[in-house]
Amino acid sequence: MRAGGGLFAAALFTPITVVYLVFLLAPIGFFLMMSVFRYSPMELWQPAFTADNFVRLLSEEHYRVIIFRTLEIAALTTVFSLMLGFPLAYFLARTGSIWRGVLMFLVIAPLMTGVIVRTYGWIVLLGSEGTVNVVLMWLGVIDEPVKILETQVAVLVALVHILMPYMVFPLFSSLASQDPDVERAAATLGAGRWRIFFEVTLPLSRAGILMGSALVFTLTAGAVVTPALLGGSKVQMLGQTIYDLVLSTLNWPFASAVAFVLVFCQFSIIFLYLKGGRRRVG
Amino acid sequence: MSQSVLHLSGVVKRFGETLAVGPVGFEVQEGEFLTLLGPSGCGKTTTLHIVAGLLYPDQGEVRLRGREITRLDPQHRDMGLVFQNYALFPHKTVFDNVAFGLRMRKVAAGEIRERVLRMLDVVGLPGVENRQPHQLSGGQRQRVALARALVIEPSLLLLDEPLSNLDAVLRKRMRLELRDIQQRLGIATIFVTHDQDEAFEMSDRVILMNVGHIEQVATPEELYDNPTSRFAAEFIGEVNLIDGTVAGVDGGAAQVQSAIGGRYRARGDLASVRAGDEVLLMVRPERVEIEPDAAAADGLVPATVAKRVFSGDLLIFTLRTADGTELTASKPSTQRYRAIAPDSSVWIDLGECRLLPRGA
Numbered sequence: 218m219r220a221g222g223g224l225f226a227a228a229l230f231t232p233i234t235v236v237y238l239v240f241l242l243a244p245i246g247f248f249l250m251m252s253v254f255r256y257s258p259m260e261l262w263q264p265a266f267t268a269d270n271f272v273r274l275l276s277e278e279h280y281r282v283i284i285f286r287t288l289e290i291a292a293l294t295t296v297f298s299l300m301l302g303f304p305l306a307y308f309l310a311r312t313g314s315i316w317r318g319v320l321m322f323l324v325i326a327p328l329m330t331g332v333i334v335r336t337y338g339w340i341v342l343l344g345s346e347g348t349v350n351v352v353l354m355w356l357g358v359i360d361e362p363v364k365i366l367e368t369q370v371a372v373l374v375a376l377v378h379i380l381m382p383y384m385v386f387p388l389f390s391s392l393a394s395q396d397p398d399v400e401r402a403a404a405t406l407g408a409g410r411w412r413i414f415f416e417v418t419l420p421l422s423r424a425g426i427l428m429g430s431a432l433v434f435t436l437t438a439g440a441v442v443t444p445a446l447l448g449g450s451k452v453q454m455l456g457q458t459i460y461d462l463v464l465s466t467l468n469w470p471f472a473s474a475v476a477f478v479l480v481f482c483q484f485s486i487i488f489l490y491l492k493g494g495r496r497r498v499g
Numbered sequence: 500m501s502q503s504v505l506h507l508s509g510v511v512k513r514f515g516e517t518l519a520v521g522p523v524g525f526e527v528q529e530g531e532f533l534t535l536l537g538p539s540g541c542g543k544t545t546t547l548h549i550v551a552g553l554l555y556p557d558q559g560e561v562r563l564r565g566r567e568i569t570r571l572d573p574q575h576r577d578m579g580l581v582f583q584n585y586a587l588f589p590h591k592t593v594f595d596n597v598a599f600g601l602r603m604r605k606v607a608a609g610e611i612r613e614r615v616l617r618m619l620d621v622v623g624l625p626g627v628e629n630r631q632p633h634q635l636s637g638g639q640r641q642r643v644a645l646a647r648a649l650v651i652e653p654s655l656l657l658l659d660e661p662l663s664n665l666d667a668v669l670r671k672r673m674r675l676e677l678r679d680i681q682q683r684l685g686i687a688t689i690f691v692t693h694d695q696d697e698a699f700e701m702s703d704r705v706i707l708m709n710v711g712h713i714e715q716v717a718t719p720e721e722l723y724d725n726p727t728s729r730f731a732a733e734f735i736g737e738v739n740l741i742d743g744t745v746a747g748v749d750g751g752a753a754q755v756q757s758a759i760g761g762r763y764r765a766r767g768d769l770a771s772v773r774a775g776d777e778v779l780l781m782v783r784p785e786r787v788e789i790e791p792d793a794a795a796a797d798g799l800v801p802a803t804v805a806k807r808v809f810s811g812d813l814l815i816f817t818l819r820t821a822d823g824t825e826l827t828a829s830k831p832s833t834q835r836y837r838a839i840a841p842d843s844s845v846w847i848d849l850g851e852c853r854l855l856p857r858g859a
C-alpha cells in the first residue's frame with residue numbers, strides 16, 4: 218500500500234484526529250489529572266497532588282470487591298458470549314439455509330433498540346412475577362418465585378444478550394473468510410469433526426475470537442445501565458460506582474481514581490488484543 | 500482379472516432442483532491416469548467430491564477395491580485430494596501441512612519426519628519445510644498440496660484442476676512433472692480439468708462430461724479421431740461439421756452425399772443409420788486436402804480461399820464452397836501451401852469422414 222500521500226492523507230485524517238483529541242484524549246487526560254487531586258467538599262476538588270484517592274480505593278474492602286466483581290463479570294460475560302456466539306457465528310458463516318437471514322436479523326436486532334429498553338425487557342422477563350418465574354412455576358420446577366433480579370445471574374444473562382452482536386460479528390467475519398476447502402482437506406487427510414474444529418477452524422478464527430472478546434470484555438467492564446437496573450446495589454460494578462461518585466457524592470477526584478482503574482483494565486485488555494492479534498496468519 | 504481400484508455405478512447427485520451429476524458410472528484401474536474433462540459446471544468437482552466422501556450421492560454406489568464406501572466418512576477413505584486453490588492450512592508450516600495426514604494416522608514422529616522430507620523431495624521442494632504457506636509462490640503451494648495428498652500413500656489420488664491457477668509456462672511444465680510423479684509412484688489418479696490439452700497430454704483415458712452425464716470414455720486418440728457425439732467433436736480441438744444425407748451403407752462405412760457437393764465415405768456408429776437419414780460429417784482441419792491444380796481436381800469440390808492465416812508452422816485456410824459452407828483447413832506452411840493465395844480458386848477433398856448424428 219502507498220503510505221502517506223501527504224496533503225491528501227492529512228486532509229482525510231484531520232477530522233477524526235480532532236474528534237479523538239477533543240472528545241477522548243482530553244477527557245482522559247483531565248480525569249487522569251483529577252485522580253491525583255485532593256477532594257474538597259466545598260469546591261469539589263483542589264489542585265493539590267495526593268495519592269490518597271488510590272490508597273483509599275485499594276485499601277477499602279468495599280471497592281476491592283467491586284473491582285474484583287467487575288473483572289469477574291466481564292470475564293464471565295466474555296466466556297459465555299464466546300461459547301454461545303461461536304456456534305451461531307459458525308452456522309451463519311457456513312449455512313446456505315433460509316434461516317441465515319432470520320438469525321442474522323436476530324443478532325442485529327439488539328443494536329436497534331437502546332440499551333435501556335433492552336434492560337427493561339429483561340426486568341419484565343426476570344422479575345418475581347416475570348415470564349421466567351411464571352413458566353418455571355407452571356412447569357412445576359419451582360413452587361414459589363425465585364429471586365433472579367438483583368443477582369449476578371441477571372446481570373450476566375442480560376449482558377451476554379446485549380453484547381452478543383459484538384462477539385458474533387468479528388467471529389462471523391473470521392469464519393466467513395475461511396476457505397471451506399481447508400476443512401474439507403483436513404477431512405480427506407483423516408481428521409474427524411472434532412479434530413478439524415480444534416486443528417483448523419478454531420486456530421483460523423483466532424483474530425475474530427480476540428477481537429470479539431476484547432470488545433465484549435471492555436464493554437462489560439464499563440457497563441453502567443444494565444448492572445445498575447438488573448443488579449441494583451447488590452451487584453454493583455465500577456461503572457455505576459463512578460456514576461454515583463460523580464453525581465451523588467460529588468467526589469470527583471475519587472471518582473477519577475476509580476475511573477482510572479477501570480480504564481487501566483480496559484486498556485490492558487486492548488493491549489493484549491493488539492499483542493495477540495499481531496501474530497496474524499496470512 | 501485385474502480388479503479396478505474405484506468403481507462408480509449409477510451415481511446421481513442433485514442440489515435441490517438441479518441435477519448436478521448423473522447418472523454417472525466408471526472405473527479406475529490400478530496405476531491409471533484417468534481424466535474427467537468437461538466445461539465448467541458439468542459436474543466434475545461434484546463427482547470428485549463424491550469419490551472423496553465430501554458429498555454423498557442421492558443414488559448409486561461407490562466401491563474402493565471392491566468394498567462399498569458410498570456413505571463412508573471422508574476421513575476413513577484413504578484418498579489424497581488436491582484442491583484447485585490448494586487449501587493448505589494457512590496457520591501451519593509446510594512441514595506441518597504435509598505431516599497432517601500422518602499425524603491423524605498416528606504414525607511415529609521419527610517416521611513422519613522422514614516421510615514428509617522424502618515426499619517434499621519427490622515433489623521437487625526440498626528445504627522449504629519451515630516456511631509458512633503465504634511465503635510460497637503459487638507453484639510451490641501446488642507442490643506442497645500434492646505432497647500433503649501423496650504422503651499418506653492413498654489408494655487414489657484426486658486432482659481438482661490443480662494447474663489452472665498457475666501461469667501458462669509453469670502449467671505446461673507441471674503437466675509433465677505431475678504425470679512423471681504419478682508414473683513413478685504408480686498411483687491410480689483421477690484428474691479433473693476443463694482444458695483439453697492437459698487431458699490429452701497427461702491421461703491414459705479421458706472421460707468427457709457434459710451437463711452432469713458422461714458423453715464418452717476413450718483414450719485421447721480415440722476421442723480425437725472418433726468422437727461419438729457432436730458435443731464431443733466440437734469440445735475437442737477444431738472441427739468441420741458438414742450436413743449430409745446417407746446414400747447407402749456398406750461394409751462398415753456409409754456413403755454420404757454432402758451439402759458441399761461431394762460424396763464421402765464415413766465411419767461411425769452405423770447400427771441405426773439408414774439410407775435417407777440426415778447426418779453430420781465430421782472432418783478435422785488437418786485432414787482437409789487442398790488441391791490448387793485444376794488438372795488434378797477431377798471429382799473434387801471447388802472452393803475459394805476466403806482467408807489465409809499464417810501462424811509459423813501452420814497455415815490456416817478458410818475455404819468457402821459454392822453452397823456457402825465455410826471449412827477450415829490447417830496445413831503445414833510448406834512451399835506447396837504457401838503458394839495458395841487468398842481469393843484463389845482451389846479444389847478440396849475430405850477423404851474419409853466421421854459420421855455423427857445430426858442432433859440438436
Ligand SMILES: Nc1ncnc2c1ncn2[C@@H]1O[C@H](COP(=O)(O)OP(=O)(O)O)[C@@H](O)[C@H]1O
Nearest residue numbers: 514517518519538539540541542543544545546
Ligand atoms: N453446493 C452446491 N449447491 C448447489 N449447486 C451446486 C453446488 N455445487 C455445485 N452445484 C451445481 O452443480 C453443477 C456442477 O458443479 P461442479 O461439480 O462444481 O462443476 P465443475 O466442477 O464441472 O465446474 C453446477 O451447475 C453447479 O452450479
Ligand SMILES: [Mg+2]
Nearest residue numbers: 540543544545
Ligand atoms: Mg470444479
